[in-house]
Amino acid sequence: MSTLPALARPDAGGAPVREGGSGSPERRPRVGRRPGHDFTRSRSGYVFLTPWFVGVAGLVLVPLAFSLYLSFTDYNLLGSPEWVGLDNYRQLFGDDDRYLHSMRLTLGYVVVAVPLQLAAALAAALLLSPSRRGQGVYRALFYLPSLLGASVAVSITWRALFDYGGGVNSFLATFGIEERSWVNNPSTVLWVIVALEIWRFGAPMVIFIAGLQQIPAEVYEAAALDGAGPVTTFTRITIPMLSPIIFFNLVLGVISAFQTFTPAQLVGDGRGGPADSTLFYAVNLYQQAFEYQRMGYASAIAWVMLAVLAVVAGLLFWTSRRWVHYGD
CATH class of the missing domain: 1.10.3720.10 (MetI-like)
Structure with a gap:
């Protein structure tokens, strides 16, 4: 007589276990990309964009921040900037x-x-x-x-x-x-x-x-x-x-x-x-x-x-x- 396949029943954790087997949960193969695959691809993109990031930081962001700092100083290119607070803005409108x-x-x-x-x-x-x-x-x-x-x-x-x-x-x-x-x-x-x-x-x-x-x-x-x-x-x-x-x-x-x-x-x-x-x-x-x-x-x-x-x-x-x- 042929042996019927063992019925699957859930274990205490809810995972299906085959009767007559070793009692370990049945593991389904994971479908999709390997762990870290997306991160690796993104990292490669950021590496290629590094020159652009450096250019934006060096030619835009840093000069903008320095200009904002200079707007609160008295600076004539010959000496060091001297902090004057809002005096420049007060002079503009006054x-x-x-x-x-x-x-x-x-x-x-x-x-x-x-x-x-x-x-x-x-x-x-x-x-x-x-x-x-x-x-x-x-x-x-x-x-x-x-x-x-x-x-x-x-x-x-x-x-x-x-x-x-x-x-x-x-x-x-x-x-x-x-x-x-x-x-x-x-x-x-x-x-x-x-x-x-x-x-x-x-x-x-x-x-x-x-x-x-x-x-x-x-x-x-x-x-x-x-x-x-x-x-x-x-x-x-x-x-x-x-x-x-x-x-x-x-x-x-x-x-x-x-x-x-x-x-x-x-x-x-x-x-x-x-x-x-x-x-x-x-x-x-x-x-x-x-x-x-x-x-x-x-x-x-x-x-x-x-x-x-x-x-x-x-x-x-x-x-x-x-x-x-x-x-x-």
Whole structure:
């Protein structure tokens, strides 16, 4: 007679034990990776990322920490930093009229230049978005100023265009407008820098074109069937569906405008003039650090800029809940 297989019964611990066997629990083979396998793979990844970690620590984190420390000291590069506590910050908001002027000037520049640049970029994107012959050439030409950036050569050339004998005066002379130096006049030099910022609208234009091409054509067709005109289509369809792209370009534009330095330094007289009309925030920081060698005070100016940018960015994100419309 064949012997029936022994029935499995649970032992006191709940593990199955075969009757007639040795009484030891039945061990099931473990399925999965070997112990420590994930850790070994992660460790290898961290080893390859070590140069990046060292670079971030040495070029970003350590300088940031040292700059924060210097903002509480009196340091002129020649001696040792002397701890002064909050004196630098008190002087910024209490005794330094040029600092307050640079803050107001930069805020005004951001409020004016950034929206005008985005408007120009959106207008160009609307013109270049539909497919037409030579589209790539037109896009490249419009993008070229943004590719050149606000470099030293571009800023010097821009100053020459608006100075005596420049191309702008030569053009206006054909309409009988008297020649003048736009860059040496405190009431006009700021607008020259704003014009330079608007001229470099290529980067946001490319992003706007990408956003416009993502809007379904069926939406415009449905609006046309309902009798919507161009203005209604633009305000009720294009702008709402493009609002995430507008928000993205706005945040980047504000951060970039707050750090404007080269155009203000070279289109003006190089010292924030004439009459402090080009004393932007970054120009004032540069003067305090490298002309007056007040490194501690300049570090305080830099950290206040970081705080202001954080507040402005936070306000933009807070208000975006009301006017930025995503897919839902």
